[in-house]
Amino acid sequence: xxxxxxxxxxxxxxxxxxxxxxxxxxxxxxxxxxxxxxxxxxxxxxxxxxxxxxxxxxxxxxxxxxxxxxxxxxxxxxxxxxxxxxxxxxxxxxxxxxxxxxxxxxxxxxxxxxxxxxxxxxxxxxxxxxxxxxxxxxxxxxxxxxxxxxxxxxxxxxxxxxxxxxxxxxxxxxxxxxxxxxxxxxxxxxxxxxxxxxxxxx
Numbered sequence: 001x002x003x004x005x006x007x008x009x010x011x012x013x014x015x016x017x018x019x020x021x022x023x024x025x026x027x028x029x030x031x032x033x034x035x036x037x038x039x040x041x042x043x044x045x046x047x048x049x050x051x052x053x054x055x056x057x058x059x060x061x062x063x064x065x066x067x068x069x070x071x072x073x074x075x076x077x078x079x080x081x082x083x084x085x086x087x088x089x090x091x092x093x094x095x096x097x098x099x100x101x102x103x104x105x106x107x108x109x110x111x112x113x114x115x116x117x118x119x120x121x122x123x124x125x126x127x128x129x130x131x132x133x134x135x136x137x138x139x140x141x142x143x144x145x146x147x148x149x150x151x152x153x154x155x156x157x158x159x160x161x162x163x164x165x166x167x168x169x170x171x172x173x174x175x176x177x178x179x180x181x182x183x184x185x186x187x188x189x190x191x192x193x194x195x196x197x198x199x200x201x202x
Contacts (some may be wrong), residue, residue, distance in 0.1 A: 026052050030082060031075045034108035038072035041100050045075040046144075046170060050194035054142055054168055057199060058083035061166050063140035066092045067133065069126040069153070070144040070170070074105035080140065081114055092119045095130070099123040127152055135159045144170040154180035154200065165202050172196030 028048035035045040046054065058066065058080045068076045073094035084090035094105050102121045109119055122129050127149060141157045150173050157167040158181055174190040176182070182200065191197040 030078055030112065033111065034072075034074035034078055034104070037104040037108065038074055038101060041072070041098070041104060043072035043098075043101060045072050046079075047194045050170070050197055051075050051079040053191060053193050053197055055079040055083045057166050057168055058140055061139050061164060063165075064088070064090050065138045066090070066140040066142065067095065067130070067138055067160065068092055068142045069095050069130060070142070071096055071098065072101045072104070072144075074101070074108040076142045076144075076170075077105055077119060078108060078112055080142065081109065081112070081118055086113060090118065093122065093133070094119055095122045095124070095126045097123065097125055127156075130156050130160070133160055136162055138162065139165045140168070141165075142168045142170070147173070151177040151179040154182060157200065158182055158186075158202065161202050163202065167200040167202070169198040169200070170195070171198070173198040176200075 026048040031048055031051045038045045054076055063080060063083065066080045068080065070076055073096055077092045077094050080092050081090055094102060096102055102123050106119070106121055130153070138160050139162055141160060143153045145153055150169065153169070154167065154176055161167065172190060172195065174188055176188060183202065187201045189199050191199060
């Protein structure tokens with residue numbers, strides 16, 4: 001496994017400034033309503049630039065089947081579906097233990113013009129649901145989980161994702177925990193957007 005997570009301290013401020021200037025170029029109109037609804041329900045969502053990076057990863061992997069594990073899955077799900085475009089047949093499985101946030105995600109996707117078939121909504125303990133999903137059936141997994149769940153999510157992603165797929169961890173989770181089970185060819189990088197974005201390419 002390789003990684004590119006070491007950024008010299010002298011470069012961090014320059015990267016932060018670049019991220020701020022980049023965020024000014026992003027059209028947040030797609031994500032802002034979903035983020036506001038999630039905040040009203042008590043959960044944070046990725047900022048516009050982070051959402052656009054998720055969208056980019058989804059586009060680069062050609063994601064047609066994706067899983068989103070998040071307290072508030074609306075914004076990441078919108079980013080994944082935006083990457084594929086309307087009518088692509090892409091399906092995102094949104095998992096959270098809060099049915100109110102699932103309903104908010106459903107409303108956001110409907111407002112963006114996506115058909116009901118573009119997403120599955122599962123209100124249950126996310127990691128328990130992930131254990132029951134079909135191995136090798138997904139192109140992308142986006143997860144916003146606490147630190148103590150990262151190793152389990154990474155190991156499960158290795159099984160869930162097809163070759164060429166990617167895991168996107170919202171937050172700074174690199175280097176990954178020693179208990180994370182990944183193949184030697186996996187590549188890990190941490191991107192300085194929002195609160196950090198850790199991408200694992202498989």
